[in-house]
Amino acid sequence: MSTTTLPLRSDESTVYEQPRNRSRMLIGITLILAMIVSATLQQTAYSFRSGVINAHRGKGVPPPSRLANLDSFSLALLLGGLRGPLVMFLWSSSESQKSDRDLESFDTKVEMIRLLQPEFVTVHLFQIWNKIYNVSAQMSGLANKYGVILDGIDYAERVLEVLPNDINIVATIGSAFADKLGGSAEKSYYQARVRNETLPEFEIMFPAARLGELKKAIADAGIDEESVRITDSGPGMKRALVNKLPGDRLLERFPQTGVTVKAIARQTLRGDSPGKRRYEEDTMLDVKGMLLPELLKPTIDLPPGVVDNNGAKLQFLQEFQPFPYGISPIALGYNYNKRAQLLQRIGQQKHVQMSKMVIDHLPALTLKEWADEEWDRARRLEQRGLPAIAGAESLPLIANVKSAGRF
Helix, strand or coil, X not given: CCCCCCCXXXXXXXXXXXXXXXXXXXXXXXXXXXXXXXXXHHHHHHHHHHHHXXXXXXXXXXXXXXXXXXXXXXXXXXXXHHXXXXXXXXXXXXXXXXXXXXXXXXXXXXXXXXXXXXXXXXXXXXXXXXXXXXXXXXXXXXXXHHHHHHHHHHHHHHHHHHCCCXXXXXXXXXXXXXXXXXXXXXXXXXXHHHHHHHCCEEEEEEEHHHHHHHHHHHHHCCCCHHHCXXXXXXXXXXXXEEEHHXXXXXXXXXXXXXXXXXXXXXXXXXXXXXCCCCCCCCCCECCCCCECHHHCCCCECCCCCCCCCCCCCCHXXXXXXXXXXXXXXXXXXXXXXXXXXXHHHCCCCXXXXXXXXXXXXXXXXXXXXXXXXXXXXXXXXXHHCCCCXXXXXXXXXXXHHHHCCCX
């Protein structure tokens, strides 16, 4: 027995299409409204929580916007139930690439994991540690290792935009500066880089006819000529960029007639763009060694005499100014460790991995390490200034010192 299917009339087809189009439109409107309502409620909830926590601090400006997390929410909303499988794939894929030393797209996958799991602190702690210790160890050359360590710190700073004043992330940044850049086997290289790069650069504009005179001043000052970047700057003019400490010696030997000298922050020369890895620390000091105003700008008005986080990035280094020879990475670690200590004492936060005693002791221990590093550096510089002793190589150490009358 055969059946016959009659074709739909044109008016029946229209009847079926109209509900389908309306349902698609309703789904699109629902998704848009869900994103807007979620962002609004999220901002309200975090504002309320921050207001309760900071009530004892007096009147302050509103907390940082939570809209920084909107990209993570949008990505999770679009993926729906596929977010979990995608995260699992990215984790296994990124770890396999790291094991195979194939880091071509490693950073992209780690950033995707961060966006897909923005509220999971343990995920961020692992990825920061992974970049700073594991990935940097696979790099050839100290300069490349240094760049990866800075990239790990930048990752942590991006997390702080989503989880502001989180004790876990703040303490991890302190460890990155104090332990890795200030206390690892390569610390001599890292400490010199951080100190040098936290100071500004000198931009020297001079007549092109004086190029030979400038090169002679560079040699007389004992500066590596390759460290001075000289480029053309308009008709008959040259531009030289040199770091501040060697720049001071250079300017003492280079008459400044017809010369313009300006101190500039090195981050303004890089042209940083989102997703671009930086290979040098940002300038944090002015030409006098004082911290830049934006690093000390508070976001919370504390009552007089109250010791607490005021929202400034380098709040706890203000009392140690000036820094004429740049900021030690251990000093930066102390600043973050002090912030973490107060987040525990006053903010009542608890680190997921470290005990209360460890967090409470970190500022004092880091401060001692910073003092030891400054003392060691001062003694080494003092020894460089001592006159040479004839035949010192063949004399015992004590006799060497006594012969110079320094014992």
